[in-house]
Amino acid sequence: MSRRIDHVAILVRELEQAVAFYRDTLGIEPDEIREVPTEQIRIAFLSPGGPLASKIELIEPMTPDSSLMRFLEKRGEGMHHICLEVDDIDATLQELKAKGVVVLDQQPRIAAEGRAIFLHPKGTNGVLLEMLQKDEH
């Protein structure tokens, strides 16, 4: 079902400060910094292992009343989710539902890099798991 870890996401208060830490302290340059209007977030992807390796995604929520901002207020900055890449998100969604996994999306949502669903942490050892089918480029 899942092909690889696409990225690990970290929730931060100020994207530029977090990008500067990774760049100046750890020597990891950001690939890109951009806004995702559909999710009301600003993100940076970092690829310490090169373009084909798993990435770090830094996420800054843009909207005060969003679920991500509430997560930030409640738990503080830190790791937010792990994203696994899959070949076919629709088949994955059906298979997971058939197995009784609690999914947070009844239809794949439009994510930063493709179509995705999230699995509820209560069924995944406390980890918010994203399953992502990437757009073809």
Add this chain to the structure above:
Amino acid sequence: MSRRIDHVAILVRELEQAVAFYRDTLGIEPDEIREVPTEQIRIAFLSPGGPLASKIELIEPMTPDSSLMRFLEKRGEGMHHICLEVDDIDATLQELKAKGVVVLDQQPRIAAEGRAIFLHPKGTNGVLLEMLQKDEH
């Protein structure tokens, strides 16, 4: 300084249950399950992207009074740390200290796969970051 994401670690209560979830529900087989006596943990590594890709490490603390067990009791199961591979852990430690980063180890510790140091989450946007120089095989 850092080469790639080596692994993302998830703290769990029962290793066999977590391994079964990844295997039976997500189709990700464990590479190995073993004990790390120096850390008083049992671990499983999973490589959904193959042997050269970033791994998932499932960790079960073995000792009631350990810091990992206290973390588990306080925060529950979930993501615990991100490990970045480096070429030279001694040089990395000196460089990070020179930059004023708060490190949790004054000397590299013996980890499951090599020598490692941990960075305090307060200086890393809430993320417990491990820097690891892997043993040569």
